[in-house]
Amino acid sequence: MSNTAPLEIFLSSPPGLEPVLRDEVQAAAFANATVTPGGVTVDGDWSEVWRANLVLRGAGRVLARVARFRAMHLAQLDKRSRKVDWTALLRADVPYRVEATCRKSRIYHAGAAAQRVSTAISDALGVPPLEKAGLVVRVRIEDDLCDISLDTSGEALHKRGYKQATGKAPMRETLAALFLRACGYDGAEPVIDPMCGSGTFVIEAAEMALGLAPGRARSFGFEQLASFEAQRWNDLRSEASARKTTDLRFFGYDRDAGAVSNATANAERAGVADVASFAQQAIADLTSPDGPPGLVIINPPYGARIGNRKLLFGLYGTFGTVMKERFKGWRVGIVTSDKGLARATGLSFRQVSAPIPHGGLKVQLFQTGKL
Numbered sequence: 001m002s003n004t005a006p007l008e009i010f011l012s013s014p015p016g017l018e019p020v021l022r023d024e025v026q027a028a029a030f031a032n033a034t035v036t037p038g039g040v041t042v043d044g045d046w047s048e049v050w051r052a053n054l055v056l057r058g059a060g061r062v063l064a065r066v067a068r069f070r071a072m073h074l075a076q077l078d079k080r081s082r083k084v085d086w087t088a089l090l091r092a093d094v095p096y097r098v099e100a101t102c103r104k105s106r107i108y109h110a111g112a113a114a115q116r117v118s119t120a121i122s123d124a125l126g127v128p129p130l131e132k133a134g135l136v137v138r139v140r141i142e143d144d145l146c147d148i149s150l151d152t153s154g155e156a157l158h159k160r161g162y163k164q165a166t167g168k169a170p171m172r173e174t175l176a177a178l179f180l181r182a183c184g185y186d187g188a189e190p191v192i193d194p195m196c197g198s199g200t201f202v203i204e205a206a207e208m209a210l211g212l213a214p215g216r217a218r219s220f221g222f223e224q225l226a227s228f229e230a231q232r233w234n235d236l237r238s239e240a241s242a243r244k245t246t247d248l249r250f251f252g253y254d255r256d257a258g259a260v261s262n263a264t265a266n267a268e269r270a271g272v273a274d275v276a277s278f279a280q281q282a283i284a285d286l287t288s289p290d291g292p293p294g295l296v297i298i299n300p301p302y303g304a305r306i307g308n309r310k311l312l313f314g315l316y317g318t319f320g321t322v323m324k325e326r327f328k329g330w331r332v333g334i335v336t337s338d339k340g341l342a343r344a345t346g347l348s349f350r351q352v353s354a355p356i357p358h359g360g361l362k363v364q365l366f367q368t369g370k371l
Contacts, residue, residue: 007066009049010149011059012039016354017178021058024181028055046227047236049152053222054215055240057177057204060157063138063149064222071146072106074116081120081148087226089150092125094224095133103142113139117148135224154221161217162269163198171299171335173214175358176200179365180208180297182353183333187211189248189294194286194319196252199263199278201297203250206272211244213237217270246275251289253281283319286326293329293370302337302361313344320345323371332368342366 009030013021018035025033030042030052039059042048052062067084071077090096098121100114107113117139122128136151158172180201185191187208193201207214216237222228250272254260263278300316303309323332324346335358336342342349342364350369355362 005045006043007045007049007064008068009042009044009052010036010039010063010065011042011052011056012061012063013058014060014175014178014356014358016356017058017175017182020178020182021056024056024058024178046222047232049222050220050233050236051240053153053157053220054237055213056157057208057214058174058181060172060174061151061153062157064152065147065149067146067148069146070144071141072144074107074112077107077113077141077146078116078120080146081117082123084120084148086121086124089226090121090125090135090137091224091226092127094135095130096121096135096137097129097131097133098137098139100139100141105141105144107141107144107146113141135221150221150225152220152222152225154219154224157215159218160214160270162203163200163266164269170198171200171358173200173204175356177204177208177214179333179335180205180295182365183295183297183331183367185295185297187246190250190289190291191294192251192253192286192289192296193298194253194281194283194296195298195300196254196263196278197259197299199252199266199276201299202252202263202276202278203267203270203272205295206250206267206276207270209244209246209248209250210272210275211242212271213240216241243271248275248294249289249291250276252276252278253286254278255280255282283315283322286322288327288330293327293331295331295333296323296327297333297335299335300341302341302363309338309341312338312341316341316344317346320347323347323368327371329370331370334366335363336366337361337363339364347371 032043069080098114098118100110118129138149140147158174191205267273267276349366351367353365
């Protein structure tokens with residue numbers, strides 16, 4: 001397989017946010033973006049695989065599909081797995097492992113399926129798999145259709161490389177980026193998070209405004225593949241990571257001094273401390289900054305894991321009052337698992353998302369229009 005041969009590329013997304021990821025993918029000029037359960041597919045060569053890992057904020061992983069075929073039984077899986085040109089995909093000096101899932105198929109034993117593909121790869125490369133290898137070959141068999149993909153991301157893409165300090169129930173950067181986009185945020189307006197925690201919403205928004213690629217400071221699984229070209233990758237990363245200028249400012253507040261300290265350190269590591277600032281402050285003391293209106297986005301306690309639900313009604317009510325009285329012209333996005341708490345704000349929501357998985361719960365994004 002040449003580096004310019006077409007691939008089907010799968011970009012994973014939290015269920016319910018696939019259309020938001022598709023919008024980001026289309027804005028980034030990837031070809032043939034199509035929503036599919038659990039993500040978005042696009043077409044492209046290996047350089048597009050690299051670019052997807054580098055520039056997409058909402059994708060959780062980037063999988064390059066290298067084979068697709070029918071497999072009714074293990075012998076058939078074995079035979080067809082051996083037709084894949086593994087030496088053009090994997091390097092003998094890089095450890096790998098195979099993971100498999102089976103659903104609604106005559107091949108129902110995932111362990112046996114993984115073993116057959118592992119053997120095919122081992123025979124081709126001359127080296128066996130390693131149980132804890134970082135490079136993963138993913139086998140998915142559904143309705144007797146087998147997809148074999150290379151996980152080109154390595155560590156999940158929400159690990160941008162700057163968030164070393166987190167608080168309770170942190171939101172993944174990829175999910176925060178999708179919620180920002182769902183609120184219509186495109187980097188052209190200020191953003192405030194009144195309960196910022198480790199600063200994820202604020203830092204993601206600032207990076208978008210500055211044009212900073214989310215993957216600029218980390219490594220990826222594709223760097224260990226046979227198709228990798230270091231010079232082309234360095235050129236792509238340099239081009240995509242050129243910093244723009246912005247007059248916008250981004251603000252995060254929290255009552256917890258430790259959260260403010262963590263968020264400040266994270267912003268410094270991310271290289272956005274000149275446009276993003278954090279301070280210790282209660283919701284009741286929040287005021288709108290000078291300049292144009294923008295987006296207030298907040299991920300407050302839900303009472304399910306953090307906080308007493310009965311006591312949270314007052315907090316949500318105070319937030320709603322502050323928004324209505326001091327943030328005319330701003331839009332508001334609230335992420336919560338509790339519709340009752342959202343209603344306690346007294347805000348009028350023009351849009352409420354479907355339930356989205358987050359930390360073992362189902363949350364929804366409640367959006368207002370301009371206040």
